[in-house]
Amino acid sequence: MKGNIMKSEKPNKVKDFFEKKKDALGLQVIGGGEGLNREIHRAVIQRPSFLLTGYAEDFADKRIQIMGKTEMRYLEKLPKKRILEVVSLLFSYNQLPAVIISKPDESDDFTRTISIMEKIADEKKVPLIMSTCSTEELFTQVTIYLDILLAPEQSIHASMVDVYGVGMLYTGAAGIGKSECALALVERGHRLVADDIVMISKRAGEVLLACGVEGAGHFLEIRGVGIVDIEKLFGIGAIRLQKRVEIEVHLELWKRGKNYERIGENPPKTQYFGVEIPKHTIPVSPGKNITAISEVIAMNHMLRVYGYNSAREFFNRTQEGQRRLEITEEYLATDRE
Template sequence: MSSLRIRDLLERKGDPLQLEPLTGEAGLDRVIPSAEASSPGLVLAGYTQRFAAHRIHILGETEITYLASLDGSGRRRSLETLFDFDIPCVVITKGQEAPAELLGLARAKGIPVIRTKLKTAEFYSRLKPFLDDAFAPHTTVHGSLADVFGVGLLFLGRSGIGKSECVLDLVERGHRLVADDVVHITRRGNDVLIGRGHELSRHYMEIRGVGLIDIQALFGIRAVRQQKRIEVVVQLEDWDAGREYDRTGIEGQETKVLEVALPLVTVPLNPGKNLTVICEVVAMNHLLRYGGVDSAQAFNERLIRRMAEKRQLQEYLEEDYE
């Protein structure tokens, strides 16, 4: 799990979320320990059981109106109940004025108070994807990622085996580069993996003998994309004459990345093999399976039916005594 400071939130999402710190530098280096945000309404009313203090706490119009309905001493007691907890920060929505007692207690405790002009529901909806991404499990792999017919193919294999050259050929055929050499992978939810390139090398490729090339400059904006869901892993390997390779595809292989199972296609390489077309077929075959058509399974069922028909014919002929 990543660590995220309040300062990071302001720097990265300050403009999109229209964030304005009301307590200056106080508490900006506090760590946000959770990807969740919630309202502390019940705590302000005095109910503190099961309070999730580790979340970002948002005061909307309802909470601010409630505080305004209290007299000075009641408002202070209510806010003291909240600030007795070690909360990361408080966010006030809809550009509302912060009660003086809130700002005073926040400064004393070193807890930042931030204001946004966004409505509460809109702020929640914009903040949550950012927090989910910041706290999502992630890893980095050495490989290449391409969008082929809308399918995210992650190419893995030893250095120099031809991953970049394969993706370059795919781009020339109209497909799209996502990342080359270094692929940052983030898990969203339980079963979605999103891959993207490093921000410095994005849209660049290293081709041995040629050097670094800018795919966007060479092929145009249509040849690149910022990120893509990873759906199939293509493992490129040197041909091994002594190894048995899958020739039917009935028993599909799988591999796990960040505990997410992905289809694995192992492609042995030898001179003359048209790797680019094979990768296009891998993508199209995945789309067929996603649509409920499994070519290998259909052929297997057809073969079993034919064998059964021949067996029935053989039994009939054996029992024909005329």
């Protein structure tokens, strides 16, 4: 059963970003300090190059703006009046989160431009931040931070296990055996990510990432036994903090007359946040080894990743065998010796 999409409860104000990354990025607020409570709306950042030339159409004003050496050198060459006009335009957007200036070269002198920017940032109450990092490093570090901060999240009732390096999400009705399956997999050397409540978030690059509820640890609820601590029982090597979701395994009671997948050339798909992943529905019945089936699903998935499709190969061999049989029969039919 899929849960509801949750709005991230992580702090997403500029001051939270500043406090979190000020040491790593060498950040210093040099203007607009009263605007540190502005919210960050987008995980994408940009350089306002076109805006600085006066072209303001389709300007993405909800993004953090990065002023690199190119932008600052361009402004420094402009007359003071023109710098005032351009910077005033940049800071005039009400939803602008912040402007960050990257590290200049030793030969650069942006004193005049920065002085103007500081004054306008204070007037508009838009944070103006200086960094000791290069533009490229700023883009990388800020993008990674915002991608995690603003990632949409969804909580589902499930178990998540790393099986042979493949992230497998186990879903199904309460009591179907998800936790028991996870326990059996851990006993066979695989790694538990989360049980009962799994948080799924979408990251850049169409990646689904799963983890447990913060602070919940790696506990399993086994009906008839109670709560067990996987980390204490099996050691640190039996757990993971997070894992990419690559396959959903849906467990359900075996239903007479239902057609379950028997070939598997193209497994059905399911999706979270628009990202599709294979979904295998496994009927549960007494004596069925779900653990072994899980390992086969994981290894078969890796074969597909490397370009090998077992079902397709089976069909190809069957067709080749049939073709060879027809050739043989035709030869024998005309053989008179």
